[in-house]
Amino acid sequence: MTGTDSKAQQRLQMADIARLAGVSTSTVSRALSGSSLVNEETRARVIALARSLKYSINIGAQNLRLKQNRTVGVVVPYDAATRQHLSDPFFLSMLGSLADALTEQGFDMLISRVDAETLDAAAQSFDSGRVIGIILIGQWRHHEQLNQLAARQVPIVVWGAQLPQQLYCTVGGDNVAGGRLATEHLLAAGRRRIAFFGDAKLPEVAQRHQGYAQALAAHGLAPDPQLYVAGSFLPQGGATDVQELLDRQLPFDAIFACSDLLAMSAISALRARGVAVPEQVAVVGYDDIELAAYFHPPLTTVRQPIRAAGRALVASLLALVDGAPAPSRQLPTELIVRASGR
């Protein structure tokens, strides 16, 4: 049994309150909604009654009647191939931040997991009127599908990178600057053979790589393709990447990893192989998840402004829903210097 219908639940409804208060449902409705068209005394009586009976208005019916809705859909795509479940702490924190931002604005949050390959399934909750719009975390490489959704007038805001010819609204960190900051820090520490860990097929990573290249160029260096490791977004990603890099038998003295999770698992793998961090290999991560500070060595990383991100995503979505233009936004990133990147 899949507990779907509400049985003989006998929920109290407005008509009951009306009967008990000896007024019509209209009056109850008015009293409860704070209309000025009810006698003060009547209102008090109705409200008291409703409260004492713990009556709560049926939102579904109210929404239907009012054609309104205060629910926002939040979609976190998953990769069906790797069956990767929600696990990167950064995405998870983003969820928390969105929950807070939406609550602040009096909106509810409906979470859906959607197969990344069939992203338009994300629109289902909008098409069926469950939500007024969608916030999608994880742009991956689904630019095209997202454009189609936007073209179909689905109010959608995506956490990710701003891309050319983009029809949908994105909110994201300044990835180019982030990549630049991280790399400059490593260069300033005297590192010259800086490996890059991250799949540049993903727009955000591509931009970070661009920043990486810019910083190198400013020092008269060019990115060595041999020092690029696309890796995977799996939890063990860092270990695999380190192994792959070592297999190439090239010297390297630093790693710029595109997520803290990646950086941490990489450091762990390096240590297992007797490589000292940061002495032999300096590492800079990305995201500044909470645990970055407690890691050993404490992780130098590029902070993504997660609370601001949640608020910005919500603000943009609400603008879109109101029919206002919602230009894509880039939030500033900041280098947090700790020990791992020296």
Added chain:
Amino acid sequence: MTGTDSKAQQRLQMADIARLAGVSTSTVSRALSGSSLVNEETRARVIALARSLKYSINIGAQNLRLKQNRTVGVVVPYDAATRQHLSDPFFLSMLGSLADALTEQGFDMLISRVDAETLDAAAQSFDSGRVIGIILIGQWRHHEQLNQLAARQVPIVVWGAQLPQQLYCTVGGDNVAGGRLATEHLLAAGRRRIAFFGDAKLPEVAQRHQGYAQALAAHGLAPDPQLYVAGSFLPQGGATDVQELLDRQLPFDAIFACSDLLAMSAISALRARGVAVPEQVAVVGYDDIELAAYFHPPLTTVRQPIRAAGRALVASLLALVDGAPAPSRQLPTELIVRASGR
């Protein structure tokens, strides 16, 4: 403006499909719901039309008419005093696990943040018919309030410890066993002065402490109250706890911390003070969050079966909603031995 009403959105509805197909809405409804009372040819035509127009039934209206609902509320209380936002990776992972379990069962998940002091606000989404029941993560010390909710017939399942005279259903790890496993491991490693980090006012922590005491007793030892630090659930909790413990000027050779987050920040603080882990002080954590394996030293910890937990919480809630009894359950915990606890 708070983008709440759906403007001139002109959503396609069943009547439109009916008109376009030249049939009545009854027929469209039947065709779409797979009733046997429609001509095969008509059904095909209607379905094709609906699909080509990307028509999607209005769930709100359907729910109202059918008095059904496939949405489950998930509530994560927050501490208004400390303004602590959703941050412990364990809770966050639980959210992910629940999202997966609910999606698997075809249910949607509505997230609310609720002030821990006024937990009955959690029932709001149930009272108003938004959700068929509630899963609450974070029992804290709100046993009484939870009992009241259950007494009010709100279908609710709580992640936490089973308590005497409990009217609501809990699903949780076996905390006593977990505490025992962790402590035994430390004892086996020759540690005798084992500090306990965690607020025993919280039922789960109290049970872990019980397991801790049991293990000590089995070795003829008694818990030293001086080695108990209630600490806080704030992110920096571990550091504060370590400081407090050091201030007491007592010898100790191990710490059992009631969350990995606590363990990690404690280790970080110990290291900052030049205390070697595990050589001088061995540490065992709790939860086995993903990063525990990458930490240095890799964290010995008690694993909470998070995927099973998500599924169990959902299964119990659906049982409750169906009016079936939902006995509280304890999921087995497992000690994951890594380096920090030696």
Added chain:
DNA sequence: ATGAAAGCGCTAACAA
């Protein structure tokens, strides 16, 4: 096999 009509729980004209 199909349509007309009633009604899910609520709100908002319109009357009174």
Added chain:
DNA sequence: TTGTTAGCGCTTTCAT
């Protein structure tokens, strides 16, 4: 100030 009535978009008797 209050009640009556007509729907919101859908499903389901009950006729045909």
